Amino acid sequence: MNYLEVEDLRxxxxxxxxEVPAVRGVGFGLAAGSKLxxxxxxxxxxxxxxxxxxxxxxxxxxIRGRILLDGxxxxxxxxxxxxxxxxxxxxxxxxxxxxxxxxxxRVGHQIAEPIRLHGSVPRDRVPQRVGELxxxxxxxxxxxxxxxxxLSGGQRQRVMIAMAxxxxxxxxxxxxxxxxxxxxxxxQILRLLDRLVGEHDISMxxxxxxxxxxxxxxxxxxxxxxxxxxxxxxxxxxxxDARHPYAAALGSAFxxxxxxxxxxxxxxxxxxxxxxxxxxxxxxxxxxxxxVEDRCAAIDPVLWPVDSDSAGSAGRSAACVRVLDSAAPExxxxxxxxxxxxxxxxxxxxxxxxxESGAQY
Amino acid sequence: MTTxxxxxxxxxxxxxxxxxxxxxxTQELRVTFAGRGGRAGAHAxxxxxxxxxxxEIVxxxxxxxxxxxxxxxxxxGLERPxxxxxxxxxxxxxxATRALRAYRRRVQLxxxxxxxxxxxxxxxxxxxxEGLRIHEGHARDERERVAGALSxxxxxxxxxxxxxxxxxLSGGQRQRVVIAGAxxxxxxxIVADEPVASLDVSVxxxxxxxxxxxxxxxxxxxxxxxxxxxxxxxxxDRVAVMYLGRIVEVGPVEEVLTAPSHPxxxxxxxxxxxxxxxxxxxxxxxxxxPTRVPGGCRFHARCQVLASGRxxxxxxxxxxxxPGVLEGGTEARVACHWANxxx
Numbered sequence: 001m002n003y004l005e006v007e008d009l010r011x012x013x014x015x016x017x018x019e020v021p022a023v024r025g026v027g028f029g030l031a032a033g034s035k036l037x038x039x040x041x042x043x044x045x046x047x048x049x050x051x052x053x054x055x056x057x058x059x060x061x062x063i064r065g066r067i068l069l070d071g072x073x074x075x076x077x078x079x080x081x082x083x084x085x086x087x088x089x090x091x092x093x094x095x096x097x098x099x100x101x102x103x104x105x106r107v108g109h110q111i112a113e114p115i116r117l118h119g120s121v122p123r124d125r126v127p128q129r130v131g132e133l134x135x136x137x138x139x140x141x142x143x144x145x146x147x148x149x150x151l152s153g154g155q156r157q158r159v160m161i162a163m164a165x166x167x168x169x170x171x172x173x174x175x176x177x178x179x180x181x182x183x184x185x186x187x188q189i190l191r192l193l194d195r196l197v198g199e200h201d202i203s204m205x206x207x208x209x210x211x212x213x214x215x216x217x218x219x220x221x222x223x224x225x226x227x228x229x230x231x232x233x234x235x236x237x238x239x240x241d242a243r244h245p246y247a248a249a250l251g252s253a254f255x256x257x258x259x260x261x262x263x264x265x266x267x268x269x270x271x272x273x274x275x276x277x278x279x280x281x282x283x284x285x286x287x288x289x290x291x292v293e294d295r296c297a298a299i300d301p302v303l304w305p306v307d308s309d310s311a312g313s314a315g316r317s318a319a320c321v322r323v324l325d326s327a328a329p330e331x332x333x334x335x336x337x338x339x340x341x342x343x344x345x346x347x348x349x350x351x352x353x354x355x356e357s358g359a360q361y
Numbered sequence: 362m363t364t365x366x367x368x369x370x371x372x373x374x375x376x377x378x379x380x381x382x383x384x385x386x387t388q389e390l391r392v393t394f395a396g397r398g399g400r401a402g403a404h405a406x407x408x409x410x411x412x413x414x415x416x417e418i419v420x421x422x423x424x425x426x427x428x429x430x431x432x433x434x435x436x437x438g439l440e441r442p443x444x445x446x447x448x449x450x451x452x453x454x455x456x457a458t459r460a461l462r463a464y465r466r467r468v469q470l471x472x473x474x475x476x477x478x479x480x481x482x483x484x485x486x487x488x489x490x491e492g493l494r495i496h497e498g499h500a501r502d503e504r505e506r507v508a509g510a511l512s513x514x515x516x517x518x519x520x521x522x523x524x525x526x527x528x529x530l531s532g533g534q535r536q537r538v539v540i541a542g543a544x545x546x547x548x549x550x551i552v553a554d555e556p557v558a559s560l561d562v563s564v565x566x567x568x569x570x571x572x573x574x575x576x577x578x579x580x581x582x583x584x585x586x587x588x589x590x591x592x593x594x595x596x597x598d599r600v601a602v603m604y605l606g607r608i609v610e611v612g613p614v615e616e617v618l619t620a621p622s623h624p625x626x627x628x629x630x631x632x633x634x635x636x637x638x639x640x641x642x643x644x645x646x647x648x649x650x651p652t653r654v655p656g657g658c659r660f661h662a663r664c665q666v667l668a669s670g671r672x673x674x675x676x677x678x679x680x681x682x683x684p685g686v687l688e689g690g691t692e693a694r695v696a697c698h699w700a701n702x703x704x
Contacts, residue, residue, distance in 0.1 A: 041561045041562060041563060042561055153425075154647065155647075182424040182425050182588050183424070183588060183590070183629060183632055183633065184424055184628070184629065184632060184643070184644050184648075185424075185647070186632070187641060187643045188643055188645075190634075191643055209561065209562055210562070212633070212634040213634050215634065215635070216634035216635075217634075239635075249563060250562060250563065253562040253563055253565055253566050254562065254591055254635065255591040255594050255595050256591075256635045257590050257591055257593075257594045257618050257619075257630060257633060257635075258594070258618065258619045259594075262591075262594065262595060263594060263595075263614075263615075264573060264595070264596065265595070266565070266566040266570050266573065266595040266596060267566045268563055268564065268566020268567040268568075268569070268570065269563030269564075269566065269567075270567065272531045272533070273561075288563075
């Protein structure tokens with residue numbers, strides 16, 4: 001069984017202008033010890049998904065769907081149970097460690113806080129545990145007495161990781177863990193996360209706008225656009241051979257140094273992400289899509305298995321009419337349950353390509 | 362005095378323009394910030410020769426704290442060098458108020474965060490016209506020139522944007538407004554500090570394409586300060602890699618980024634997630650402190666080549682002898698005893 005199972009997650013924010021859907025039906029599973037990357041531009045809903053997993057969203061957010069953490073639904077959990085699950089069941093490494101750490105408390109104190117609250121370690125052994133955690137993330141023990149401003153960006157991110165590991169969670173959610181860090185520090189942090197997650201058999205959900213970072217760290221990737229997963233599959237396949245035009249554009253926005261195709265040829269994607277309050281009819285990516293067709297205005301494609309005949313498409317799915325074309329109905333059986341992380345693909349028995357975007361929520 | 366070192370590698374770059382005098386150059390430039398309370402000063406820029414030729418895009422890459430932003434500020438006349446000089450069109454930069462003002466209309470800065478660089482209560486028109494008003498007062502052809510700068514930056518038709526406020530624009534459009542503000546005075550040089558770092562990935566390509574297109578404009582050169590080697594690969598003609606106040610490797614992008622000579626450049630390239638390097642070289646620790654520049658080669662304490670023993674023959678020089686300041690010019694050069702001793 002998957003340690004984390006997200007089913008048809010929908011989040012909308014109540015605003016004076018009405019309901020604004022930020023997440024419009026996202027599902028995925030994450031087996032113990034596996035790593036899933038969630039990619040997309042700002043505003044695509046990826047951070048909203050991360051916060052929803054531990055019910056950290058503001059009151060103005062309405063959440064529907066199911067989030068099963070070790071079989072228990074986080075969304076219906078009682079408050080006391082939720083407090084126990086946060087940190088110990090799953091923890092988050094936030095982006096921007098400067099803002100997530102308390103500027104007037106020593107970092108050792110901040111790492112000790114979740115340990116004390118959860119009482120997992122006897123009170124007199126807490127400082128020793130803090131020392132162990134600092135050691136694990138590659139910081140000397142005396143750094144416990146430092147304030148956040150005395151640390152560099154990379155060191156602060158190490159402190160955040162130590163906090164996330166403090167209560168020995170089985171899932172770590174890393175939200176842009178290396179954004180704003182230099183390449184060398186980024187490499188250090190990614191290597192550290194990779195090592196710790198492997199050593200402690202932790203599952204990881206890593207969120208980033210940078211597909212290349214995710215492809216190096218994760219087993220599988222899910223690309224989000226306008227509140228939905230539009231492509232999902234093994235990390236390497238999604239980066240090198242994307243089937244959804246948006247995933248392809250996102251992948252080529254980061255050039256490969258040394259690749260003659262990108263020399264003096266930066267790739268971008270014209271236009272802007274859609275306003276979640278005013279989505280286009282049909283496919284949400286339609287206005288920016290280079291291969292748009294007439295029918296895209298009428299069809300709101302769901303995530304659908306990529307034709308399994310073509311090479312390297314096992315366990316892959318994409319939400320594009322062109323993928324629907326190539327997949328014969330009998331090929332579209334339920335995804336292999338043995339996958340380490342699978343995105344829930346629409347049930348092929350339900351009417352597929354005819355739902356209007358307005359009927360989605 | 363420091364010794365000039367550096368090895369010139371084979372072919373001259375195909376892309377470099379055939380103009381001899383650089384439009385903008387630094388000569389043995391040093392910028393030192395005084396330490397407070399008797400502490401040692403920080404050698405932010407510690408001897409740099411860098412040439413920028415007409416029609417050329419040079420990428421200055423390095424980690425935070427390596428001095429690349431200080432070097433850019435010195436090029437704009439915003440920092441006074443403690444030694445060496447900035448040379449514009451063959452003349453040393455003068456720091457008298459009036460001279461600086463004339464200089465700054467010819468060498469323009471593009472900041473990294475367009476949201477912070479634009480006044481939220483100024484329209485696009487005001488934002489773009491501001492530089493013009495500072496330098497020429499109210500020009501009679503102001504409106505045409507604002508519209509011209511906007512369309513050069515890819516905001517077309519310009520009339521649609523003139524009365525917009527920054528919050529009505531997307532991130533990419535805001536960055537274009539900032540670039541239009543720099544272009545309106547027809548500068549010879551643009552210095553762009555992380556021009557796409559705060560932009561979304563899909564917008565990034567658009568802005569880089571714009572910079573590449575501007576390079577085709579007659580007489581415009583650009584120095585792009587960035588930590589992003591992919592950006593250098595995308596748009597730059599030459600790349601200069603900076604470490605702890607010095608340029609440690611410089612040369613045509615194709616040479617430096619596909620066959621790096623300096624161990625530091627090699628390490629930077631090996632950790633790119635998409636590099637697929639079989640054994641990425643993750644340097645331990647943080648970049649060292651510019652108040653305590655190590656003796657010998659400033660990189661020796663973190664150097665993976667020295668640590669591996671491959672540099673046995675020159676190890677004493679690495680620890681004891683400064684490889685020196687690289688010369689300017691367009692040829693590939695590297696400040697490394699090991700690389701210069703022959704591969």
